[in-house]
Amino acid sequence: MSTVTKKVFATSKLPHNTGVSAWVAMLPTREIKPRLERARTADVVIVGGGFAGLSAARRISQLEPALRTVVLEAGIIGEGPAGRNSGFIIDLPHEVSADDYGGDCASKSQQDIVIHRRAIALASEIAVEHRWDSRIFDPCGRYSVAMSEKGDAHLVAYCAQLRKLGEDHRLVDAQEIASITGTRCYTSALFTPGTIIVQPAAYIRGVADCLREPISIYERTPALAFESNAEGWTVKTPQGSIHTGKIILANNGHAESFGFFKGRLLQIFTYASMTKAFAPGRLSGERKWAATPALPMGTTVRRVAGQRGDRILIRSRYTYNSMQIVSEGALKRAGAQHDRKFKARFPGLANVDMEYRWAGGMALTLNAVPAFGEVEHGVFAACGCNGLGASKATASGIAAAEMMLGYNSELTQIYRRFPAPKALPPRPFTTIGAKANLRFREWKAGAE
Ligand SMILES: Cc1cc2nc3c(=O)[nH]c(=O)nc-3n(C[C@H](O)[C@H](O)[C@H](O)COP(=O)(O)OP(=O)(O)OC[C@H]3O[C@@H](n4cnc5c(N)ncnc54)[C@H](O)[C@@H]3O)c2cc1C
Incomplete structure (x- = not known):
């Protein structure tokens, strides 16, 4: 009689969201889906209710509507990174340094554009279903803004590449960007029209809320472990369990907490602050705009118009946190940096304080490829968002669903070609190297 070894994957830690995200705080309280409190069966279990997990569930419902799909979210939908980001769903490659465009980089950029536009197509479908207005989903494009000669030169080089890509x-110029943003701090900018700007918490709640039976979502229900059995897998949660044939891991950096991609994911966190509402007349320019920095590692800024007044979002600072937890002290330090950046850009609003501050995780890989593919029989990973997760994680969720169902598409062909994430150097070297690298790159970004 042959015996099959049972495989068990248990998580070593659960996600923790530090700080209160303004995006959630500005919305009505969510009607939270119930916890899983029984044993049940499903065809597919998706671990993680962020961009990747919910997009995977939506794609499954389009391709195989009869499949019983369960989404397990450890926290509350919208409170994780997918709902606490800056809300840019970007179409073009993010890193705009000329170094990224040598050799065969044009074809890599084209591939990235296919990935990002597939994500934007899904987001646009959902926007139509919900009849969202521009407060939640705004196809208004974005500005890349420069504050130095180095930034200006960077934008000019990026333009040349965009021309080549068509x-x-x-x-x-400086005058026009001042008339849009109401600040004279920017020396030039580049406008690209294809980025979608969302209220991220409203967006991700909306993606969840248009999933219908036989898809079930359980919130405040972490997957603690999954173990193999004769028919597939049993996923354990604190008060329940699910027998399933297939699993999609869409829990980004926490794939590593289950033992997958060990030593291959860089657990990077970034930080944001949002001001109190101020009277719109206090800042000239347009009441809504969104700007990413010309130089990578610079500062993202958004002006958000609301009924009670307008607010400014500042997002900057990256830290390496291998244990995937950010302390209140780190949040405070990032906040002090945000205050300086805010004052430098908007001296006329110097007495407007920040109301919300928060942090959130991203998982990067050394070779900038996703942590993707069938990692165990019937277990698929759609993780390693590499920063531009609103676009990349959405697409990798779609690709994981398609691959799991044996569906061939342009996206699955691209994802099949990705190499595995490279191994990081051993822990002490990664820690020292990542911290030094982040500091150096932040210093290089200077005032940007
Ligand atoms: C402040 C900030 C600003 C950002 N701005 C942008 C931006 O403007 N544009 C952009 O493209 N990207 C941005 N990002 C990055 C982006 O938010 C992430 O890349 C993206 O959320 C990754 O999506 P995901 O679905 O892979 O993972 P996540 O959004 O992290 O979703 C994974 C989910 O899995 C859940 N989970 C983890 N473990 C378990 C478990 N054991 N059981 C059940 N559930 C589990 C988590 O709670 C989480 O909700 C920003 C990030 C931050 C923090």
């Missing part, structure tokens, strides 16, 4: 763009 992508629409427009250089904006």
